[in-house]
Amino acid sequence: MSSNVANDGGSAANEVTAADAPELRLFVMALFFIFGGVTSLNDVIIPKLKELFSLDHMQAMLVQSAFFAAYFTISLPAAALVRRLGFMRGAVVGLLTMMLGCLLFVPVAASPAFSLFLAALFVLASGITIVQVVANPLISLLGPPETAHSRLTFAQGFNSLGTTVFPYFGAILILGSLAGVTAAQLSGPAFDAYRAAESRAVAHAYVGLAAALTLIAGAVWLHRNRLKGESHGDGPVFSGFGLLKQARFAFGTAAIFLYVGAEVAIGSLIVLYLEQKHVLALDDQAAGKLIPLYWGGALIGRFIGSGALRLISPGRLLAFNALGAVALILLSANETGALAGYSLLAIGLMNSIMFPTIFSLASEGLGARAAEGSGIICVAIVGGAVIPPLTGRLADVTGSLSVALALPALCYAVIAFFGLYARRPVALAA
Secondary structure, three states: OOOOOOOOOOOOOOOOOOOOHHHHHHHHHHHHHHHHHHOOHHHHHHHHHHHOOOOOOOOOHHHHHHHHHHHHHHHHHHHHHHHHHHHHHHHHHHHHHHHHHOOOOHHHHHHOOOEEEEHHHHHHHHHHHHHHHHHHHHHOOOOOOHHHHHHHHHHHHHHHHHHHHHHHHHHHHHHOOOOOOOOOOOOOOHHHHHHHHHHHHHHHHHHHHHHHHHHHHHHHOOEEEEEEOOOOOOOOOOOOOHHOOOOOHHHHHHHHHHHHHHHHHHHHHHHHHHHHEEEEEEEEEEHHHOHHHHHHHHHHHHHHHHOOOOOOOOOHHHHHHHHHHHHHHHHOOOHHHHHHHHHHHHHHHHHHHHHHHHHHHHOOOOOHHOOHHHHHHHHOOOOOHHHHHHHHHHHHHOHHHHHHHHHHHHHHHHHHHHHHHOOOOOOOOO
């Protein structure tokens, strides 16, 4: 998922040499691909868990709440961990924590309970948080500061590549195991057997992922001493939320909260939305296979945006994309058929440059306090735990997923205003 942040475990900018850079670029791009892909699998398991445990929309969205709560609770401890262990060893810890989260799906599938699935997802997301703490600061170190903004956008293209690829195969493995059968058609022992079988299908997909993560962690461990001169300083990892007194930074932090929440809420609703009779009337698996179009739009937009942001004012481009997202939501909510479905999926293209642009605009002018700012922004990713269940609740109360899209639309409207507000550069802090 594109909820990425340049959280910093310390200062090692003068320790990364030109000889290190090429291999490190490949390493960082691989990490972006992995944690983006794993995060996007939530969009696939939400409709499955909603069916298996007879959940309403708000309850189903608790999948995202459990997942993104890790950013709120783990980000700062993860920064301290990476500061102590270093980037490469920190990456190994993050990858192994992700592996543990995946393996927890095995005992959960043996005794299926929604709360246990949420616990496994929290552990998995904790590992992803640690990996992001490693990956994002390295991006800022692998080139000149004046192109860091474009470089982060380009790196997030690999995140979007993961979010495009993983849901397609996840839909096949998780949503298509018992095609033609639904929980609504079963009861008693037959329903229990169905739930157990479908839970095992989810577990098998994550076990395969755990095996891949183990291999990757082993490869990273072999290169654990790659950054021989790595240094993270002796000062405190984080010194407080005083930066929120600065209006521009506070507004940008709020925009990150709203952006992640809106993006995740829409991604989580795609399968349920496309299944509606007045939209595309698809089954679970067919709808799940269209999720890559949403994330694929972000993939295309990020690679294009990395160049466009060198030519166009970031604030104005952010406002344009945010208003484009609002327009697509209004179009989808007021139309039917293919137009309603594909206009919702096209929001991914509008999302493409939003996170890195909001991040850079909010952090502009922070100077030596940039690391503190990135830590606060990382915590703000918890918007992915808040906005989706509120959107689900709105759908439950109104009985309409189309009406529920009003909340993400409002989020994008605020983001557009932030883009216009922050369109002018600020002086570097002393």
